[in-house]
Amino acid sequence: xxxxxxxxxxxxxxxxxxxxxxxxxxxxxxxxxxxxxxxxxxxxxxxxxxxxxxxxxxxxxxxxxxxxxxxxxxxxxxxxxxxxxxxxxxxxxxxxxxxxxxxxxxxxxxxxxxxxxxxxxxxxxxxxxxxxxxxxxxxxxxxxxxxxxxxxxxxxxxxxxxxxxxxxxxxxxxxxxxxxxxxxxxxxxxxxxxxxxxxxxxxxxxxxxxxxxxxxxxxxxxxxxxxxxxxxxxxxxxxxxxxxxxxxxxxxxxxxxxxxxxxxxxxxxxxxxxxxxxxxxxxxxxxxxxxxxxxxxxxxxxxxxxxxxxxxxxxxxxxxxxx
Amino acid sequence: xxxxxxxxxxxxxxxxxxxxxxxxxxxxxxxxxxxxxxxxxxxxxxxxxxxxxxxxxxxxxxxxxxxxxxxxxxxxxxxxxxxxxxxxxxxxxxxxxxxxxxxxxxxxxxxxxxxxxxxxxxxxxxxxxxxxxxxxxxxxxxxxxxxxxxxxxxxxxxxxxxxxxxxxxxxxxxxxxxxxxxxxxxxxxxxxxxxxxxxxxxxxxxxxxxxxxxxxxxxxxxxxxxxxxxxxxxxxxxxxxxxxxxxxxxxxxxxxxxxxxxxxxxxxxxxxxxxxxxxxxxxxxxxxxxxxxxxxxxxxxxxxxxxxxxxxxxxxxxxxxxxxxxxxxxxxxxxxxxxxxxxxxxxxxxxxxxxxxxxxxxxxxxxxxxxxxxxxxxxxxxxxxxxxxxxxxxxxxxxxxxxxxxxx
Numbered sequence: 048x049x050x051x052x053x054x055x056x057x058x059x060x061x062x063x064x065x066x067x068x069x070x071x072x073x074x075x076x077x078x079x080x081x082x083x084x085x086x087x088x089x090x091x092x093x094x095x096x097x098x099x100x101x102x103x104x105x106x107x108x109x110x111x112x113x114x115x116x117x118x119x120x121x122x123x124x125x126x127x128x129x130x131x132x133x134x135x136x137x138x139x140x141x142x143x144x145x146x147x148x149x150x151x152x153x154x155x156x157x158x159x160x161x162x163x164x165x166x167x168x169x170x171x172x173x174x175x176x177x178x179x180x181x182x183x184x185x186x187x188x189x190x191x192x193x194x195x196x197x198x199x200x201x202x203x204x205x206x207x208x209x210x211x212x213x214x215x216x217x218x219x220x221x222x223x224x225x226x227x228x229x230x231x232x233x234x235x236x237x238x239x240x241x242x243x244x245x246x247x248x249x250x251x252x253x254x255x256x257x258x259x260x261x262x263x264x265x266x267x268x269x270x271x272x273x274x275x276x277x278x279x280x281x282x283x284x285x286x287x288x289x290x291x292x293x294x295x296x297x298x299x300x301x302x303x304x305x306x307x308x309x310x311x312x313x314x315x316x317x318x319x320x321x322x323x324x325x326x327x328x329x330x331x332x333x334x335x336x337x338x339x340x341x342x343x344x345x346x347x348x349x350x351x352x353x354x355x356x357x358x359x360x361x362x363x364x365x366x367x368x369x370x
Numbered sequence: 371x372x373x374x375x376x377x378x379x380x381x382x383x384x385x386x387x388x389x390x391x392x393x394x395x396x397x398x399x400x401x402x403x404x405x406x407x408x409x410x411x412x413x414x415x416x417x418x419x420x421x422x423x424x425x426x427x428x429x430x431x432x433x434x435x436x437x438x439x440x441x442x443x444x445x446x447x448x449x450x451x452x453x454x455x456x457x458x459x460x461x462x463x464x465x466x467x468x469x470x471x472x473x474x475x476x477x478x479x480x481x482x483x484x485x486x487x488x489x490x491x492x493x494x495x496x497x498x499x500x501x502x503x504x505x506x507x508x509x510x511x512x513x514x515x516x517x518x519x520x521x522x523x524x525x526x527x528x529x530x531x532x533x534x535x536x537x538x539x540x541x542x543x544x545x546x547x548x549x550x551x552x553x554x555x556x557x558x559x560x561x562x563x564x565x566x567x568x569x570x571x572x573x574x575x576x577x578x579x580x581x582x583x584x585x586x587x588x589x590x591x592x593x594x595x596x597x598x599x600x601x602x603x604x605x606x607x608x609x610x611x612x613x614x615x616x617x618x619x620x621x622x623x624x625x626x627x628x629x630x631x632x633x634x635x636x637x638x639x640x641x642x643x644x645x646x647x648x649x650x651x652x653x654x655x656x657x658x659x660x661x662x663x664x665x666x667x668x669x670x671x672x673x674x675x676x677x678x679x680x681x682x683x684x685x686x687x688x689x690x691x692x693x694x695x696x697x698x699x700x701x702x703x704x705x706x707x708x709x710x711x712x713x714x715x716x717x718x719x720x721x722x723x724x725x726x727x728x729x730x731x732x733x734x735x736x737x738x739x740x741x742x743x744x745x746x747x748x749x750x751x752x753x754x755x756x757x758x759x760x761x762x763x764x765x766x767x768x769x770x771x772x773x774x775x776x777x778x
Contacts, residue, residue, distance in 0.1 A: 157532055165743035165746065169739025175732075183725035290663075294544075341552065
């Protein structure tokens with residue numbers, strides 16, 4: 048076995064894992080926040096996420112065709128695109144809640160889940176339909192910005208590109224902002240109160256429906272930001288790209304303890320790292336018999352194992368009822 | 371009396387129309403609707419059974435001679451009807467949302483595909499494919515293997531609460547697909563994404579293969595319906611429904627939860643396994659693409675559309691969804707293409723300018739999505755609701771009006 052190779056790729060794999068982990072963490076927040084207030088898996092969150100990526104690519108492509116992409120400072124473009132993605136995805140999430148989930152709040156719990164699956168499928172094809180008509184293509188590539196492709200060589204075997212740094216910094220900023228919002232503001236207190244006990248919160252004068260909408264807005268916005276960052280990092284997107292990252296982010300949310308916001312961040316990071324290491328080392332360790340193609344199975348196995356042995360997740364938020 | 375005459379007339383008329391216009395999709399749809407009409411209208415039982423039997427056993431194969439594609443559609447409807455009936459046990463009766471149902475279909479399909487083709491030579495050296503007669507044995511092998519898979523999946527995950535169970539079964543479905551996609555090394559078991567071909571067909575019985583498969587599928591669907599009927603009112607069927615309404619109460623009444631759930635998984639899976647074997651033989655070629663999450667959701671949409679827990683519902687749901695996918699969407703695609711090629715203009719817009727990526731045939735997800743959302747919001751009990759299910763939903767509605775949790 049080539050130990051030098053095994054150790055040599057370690058830093059790069061670590062970096063990839065952290066990147067992936069932040070991506071999962073941002074998406075997982077949407078699942079976990081909605082689960083926190085409604086105890087409901089928002090299956091359509093993966094499409095809310097990829098919708099952000101599409102809004103981002105549309106803006107970048109229009110800027111490019113107008114010739115502004117090269118002229119504007121890249122940081123301005125970046126902030127603009129991320130904000131637009133957040134706004135679009137947040138509003139989409141609120142709309143979905145209003146149309147497809149709110150009428151079902153009193154129904155048995157599998158009913159809204161089925162509705163969410165329907166929304167997810169519907170959105171995939173609506174995005175495809177729109178892009179097919181608008182651009183005659185639904186596999187879109189993020190236009191490159193030269194400044195973001197610059198790579199810093201840290202060591203002989205490790206280099207990091209500006210866009211990777213952007214992803215990490217943006218994700219950290221947003222996670223911090225969300226943490227502050229939930230823990231240090233009146234709105235955050237209201238969200239936590241609704242998650243704790245809807246009836247009691249409502250008696251304390253909190254407008255529960257508005258807080259639920261707000262939760263969808265914030266969760267959706269995080270998903271939208273993740274979508275734009277995903278596009279910047281991995282370039283190629285299509286309407287069906289969101290599904291697998293969404294499922295893994297859900298796994299991350301469960302891993303961290305669903306309903307628990309720091310848990311979602313931790314779960315995202317842990318899952319990202321596990322997956323990156325599994326993807327690079329599995330083939331080396333098994334002599335090529337099992338390679339990176341099994342990394343999806345790996346994530347699902349993690350999910351099944353946690354649910355069986357520690358359904359509360361790593362940070363063990365008390366989940367009402369039995370998992 | 372008038373109704374009986376109408377029913378006979380409707381079937382006769384629509385069948386004649388199909389014979390006269392064998393290419394018209396609308397006419398074939400009318401034929402399918404006439405069968406539905408016969409089923410729902412109030413006529414003596416013997417007449418209904420006779421008409422449906424006549425239409426399915428005699429008329430449908432005859433139509434197949436005029437237009438082979440319709441027989442193909444009918445066969446597909448049958449395959450999906452059996453799948454929907456199987457999922458109906460798991461989702462409708464036992465109330466366990468299984469999002470990876472197509473995995474059991476895949477297990478059945480691969481069990482015959484591997485041994486009914488030269489593929490198995492790569493594992494055991496030689497002697498394959500098995501003789502065509504083995505196909506009938508493999509119907510039961512597929513049943514057994516799928517049921518076993520269902521139990522194996524069920525054992526660890528059945529403790530989970532409903533929505534978690536749904537996600538885990540989804541993951542399981544993906545695991546099976548990824549395995550099928552990648553088990554071409556270290557041992558070549560599934561031949562990976564390239565798929566397995568040629569898969570052996572059952573021995574010919576003197577009729578063309580398409581007709582033979584149609585009758586085989588029809589026979590299996592009938593058996594599945596009978597089994598479903600018997601299960602519904604059996605000891606275990608009552609246990610399933612009790613469990614669906616209220617797990618705790620069911621347990622208190624002495625329902626062994628784990629065993630009942632495992633039975634539901636195994637029963638549902640076994641139907642899919644049998645159909646998998648038929649499917650692989652009918653297609654001659656299978657690859658992992660046929661067993662995606664999309665298929666699982668398609669089958670779920672059929673069950674939801676027809677009505678969870680309702681046997682006629684599952685059959686009608688399977689028919690509607692399959693026909694939508696195979697005929698309406700495809701027909702719309704073809705029609706649009708014809709208009710495009712003919713250079714038709716609508717309101718000054720030349721259809722030749724339509725984007726080439728716009729293919730209506732590819733939008734089955736949208737169909738499934740719309741069905742799921744609309745049914746959940748406006749008619750969660752489905753088109754042909756099961757009576758007990760209907761009462762349960764009404765009860766939930768009542769409870770929620772008595773004690774409103776959220777007021778705004």
